Amino acid sequence: MPDAPLTPVDVLVLGGGAAGLSAALSLGRSRRTVRVLDAGDPRNATSPHAHNLLTHDGTPPAALLAAGRDEVARYGVEVVTARVVAARTVDVPGDAGWDGAGSEDAGSSGAGSDDAGPDGAGHEPVLEVRTADGGTHRARRLVVATGMRDVLPDVPGLRERWGRDVLHCPYCHGWEVRDRRLAVLATGPRAVHAALLVRQLSADVTLLTHDAFAPDAEQSADLAARGVRVVAGRVTAVRVEDDALTGLVPADGDVVPCDAVFVGTRAVLDDAVVDGLGLQTTALDFLGEDVGRAVAVDATGATSVPGVWAAGNVTGPQHALAASIAAGSLAGAHVNASLVTADVAAARAATRP
Numbered sequence: 001m002p003d004a005p006l007t008p009v010d011v012l013v014l015g016g017g018a019a020g021l022s023a024a025l026s027l028g029r030s031r032r033t034v035r036v037l038d039a040g041d042p043r044n045a046t047s048p049h050a051h052n053l054l055t056h057d058g059t060p061p062a063a064l065l066a067a068g069r070d071e072v073a074r075y076g077v078e079v080v081t082a083r084v085v086a087a088r089t090v091d092v093p094g095d096a097g098w099d100g101a102g103s104e105d106a107g108s109s110g111a112g113s114d115d116a117g118p119d120g121a122g123h124e125p126v127l128e129v130r131t132a133d134g135g136t137h138r139a140r141r142l143v144v145a146t147g148m149r150d151v152l153p154d155v156p157g158l159r160e161r162w163g164r165d166v167l168h169c170p171y172c173h174g175w176e177v178r179d180r181r182l183a184v185l186a187t188g189p190r191a192v193h194a195a196l197l198v199r200q201l202s203a204d205v206t207l208l209t210h211d212a213f214a215p216d217a218e219q220s221a222d223l224a225a226r227g228v229r230v231v232a233g234r235v236t237a238v239r240v241e242d243d244a245l246t247g248l249v250p251a252d253g254d255v256v257p258c259d260a261v262f263v264g265t266r267a268v269l270d271d272a273v274v275d276g277l278g279l280q281t282t283a284l285d286f287l288g289e290d291v292g293r294a295v296a297v298d299a300t301g302a303t304s305v306p307g308v309w310a311a312g313n314v315t316g317p318q319h320a321l322a323a324s325i326a327a328g329s330l331a332g333a334h335v336n337a338s339l340v341t342a343d344v345a346a347a348r349a350a351t352r353p
């Protein structure tokens, strides 16, 4: 027999990074019962410091999250270390359960027992998730804030330097490597844009095409005008000395010396959560390059599935910490508003003769 669901809550927040904790803060302060389920591996975990975050510039990522957890705890939010391995909307009554073998009536869970849907009309959803440790959790609303995984080009040694001197974003880490020997490792045509951004930080920039694309005449002219060197061909290794990047090794030709390399990544989502819930996603195209997918949301963070909101990098890889915190806060407020609407409808139904 599967474990019985733990006490249902108003809102389950999946993922306790910047976006998830921010949503939880809005919701906890609105006196909602909130449980955050977090696997504990945020996207920027390997970075020594987070930057470009007003009032917290230069703070280590783990310290930011520890402060966030302390803040949400003040409002009764539970943060549980757990990985969600499945998520779904429960159909009541007669739900077939995770394995199709039947489950208890979700109506007895106490979650979602009124008539109003998230828009104030119709069926109120019951959302259920299962965690790797066998736990089952139910709620009236979900905020999906599971972030994304960065898939890097397949160059031996690159992943080991990720967040240190293999960098994803000039706004987050560019200042720290200003005036150094910088490289851009291409994954496609967006590398031209990246190289021109990086050129703002240093006069010594080399773009390595890595056989991912070849700059056209216009792109070559732009790069040449700004003095960006272009090296064609595959990169086969990174050179590291005294625990610091010193160069990129092409298959043919000389090592390209560099102190840091910027690289684009592909955004991979948590399929178990995103596809389990049936959330609509959008294919991401950046300057002609396929860079993954993101959960589609409206301006409030609402997804295509009733009762489910999403915020942060799960909705797009470009959201840095400030944007993820903002999106989480907004989603939390709209989730609370949808519960207020549902509570009003339930109260009115209860007073009907």
Ligand SMILES: Cc1cc2nc3c(=O)[nH]c(=O)nc-3n(C[C@H](O)[C@H](O)[C@H](O)COP(=O)(O)OP(=O)(O)OC[C@H]3O[C@@H](n4cnc5c(N)ncnc54)[C@H](O)[C@@H]3O)c2cc1C
Residues within 6 Å of the ligand: 014, 015, 016, 017, 018, 019, 020, 037, 038, 039, 040, 041, 042, 043, 044, 045, 046, 047, 049, 050, 051, 052, 053, 082, 083, 084, 085, 145, 146, 147, 148, 150, 162, 163, 168, 172, 173, 270, 273, 311, 312, 313, 314, 319, 320, 321, 322, 324
């Ligand atoms: C190397 C690097 C450095 C960065 N540096 C900066 C910087 O300096 N400044 C800046 O503004 N931005 C920076 N960013 C971007 C920043 O990391 C993101 O904006 C931010 O992490 C997005 O927050 P999030 O809450 O959406 O996702 P995350 O922070 O990734 O949090 C998602 C959370 O969900 C959890 N999770 C995932 N799947 C599950 C599951 N199935 N069940 C339960 N929990 C789950 C994860 O463990 C994680 O704790 C950096 C990114 C990278 C890759």
